[in-house]
Amino acid sequence: MANRITRHIPNAITCCNLxxxxxxxxxxxxxxAWHALLWVVAGALFDFCDGxxxxxxxSYSPIGKELDSLADLITFGLAPSxxxxxxxxxxxxxxxxxxxxxxxxGLIIVVCAALRLAKFNxxxxxxxxxxxxxxxxxxxxxxGLFQFNLIDLPGAPGFITPLVIIFSWLMTSExxxxxxxxxxxxxxxxxVRFMFLIVAAIILIILREKGLSxxxxxYIILSVLTKGQH
Numbered sequence: 213m214a215n216r217i218t219r220h221i222p223n224a225i226t227c228c229n230l231x232x233x234x235x236x237x238x239x240x241x242x243x244x245a246w247h248a249l250l251w252v253v254a255g256a257l258f259d260f261c262d263g264x265x266x267x268x269x270x271s272y273s274p275i276g277k278e279l280d281s282l283a284d285l286i287t288f289g290l291a292p293s294x295x296x297x298x299x300x301x302x303x304x305x306x307x308x309x310x311x312x313x314x315x316x317x318g319l320i321i322v323v324c325a326a327l328r329l330a331k332f333n334x335x336x337x338x339x340x341x342x343x344x345x346x347x348x349x350x351x352x353x354x355x356g357l358f359q360f361n362l363i364d365l366p367g368a369p370g371f372i373t374p375l376v377i378i379f380s381w382l383m384t385s386e387x388x389x390x391x392x393x394x395x396x397x398x399x400x401x402x403x404v405r406f407m408f409l410i411v412a413a414i415i416l417i418i419l420r421e422k423g424l425s426x427x428x429x430x431y432i433i434l435s436v437l438t439k440g441q442h
Contacts, residue, residue: 356424
């Protein structure tokens, strides 16, 4: 009886990720960047915990793997994509044609997130590290970016849209990125992870939620410098 219950715990946590993603989508449709970020962060915590729980309980299943990807697509693909679209719709554009096109560039996020997740599930090279930017990291970058008051910034769409395109491409790229999964707490085995976490903590202490985008940029830079080494 106990085994029947424990084997469902990881999937239950994954469903919490999915529910967080749905709440993030609702917030995004209301152009509520703050609450969208909170729900995406909640989803990221559940996403971390479901994998950790599955390893601890040794409760793996094909359904769990597929459910995890579906939840990630909603939380880290659709939610930031909708937030981007709704935010870009608030700007004034020089022509109606541009106004009808530019905001929907944000939909490239969910498309590339889907491609990234499908690639990850079928790529045996990504068991201990990543190739390309993980979808949670991209979602945190996008949601962190919109914590700034960009509406009053002239020409903001001119740098938002290229950033969206670049980071969407990063998700599907072959650039090696290190994983934050610790096998032990030894400095020698985890120095890259520790370096990332120390600098990330300093950034977040100084900038709080507005520093999330900077943290993801730091992660990318460190991954490139270390070539995705552990």
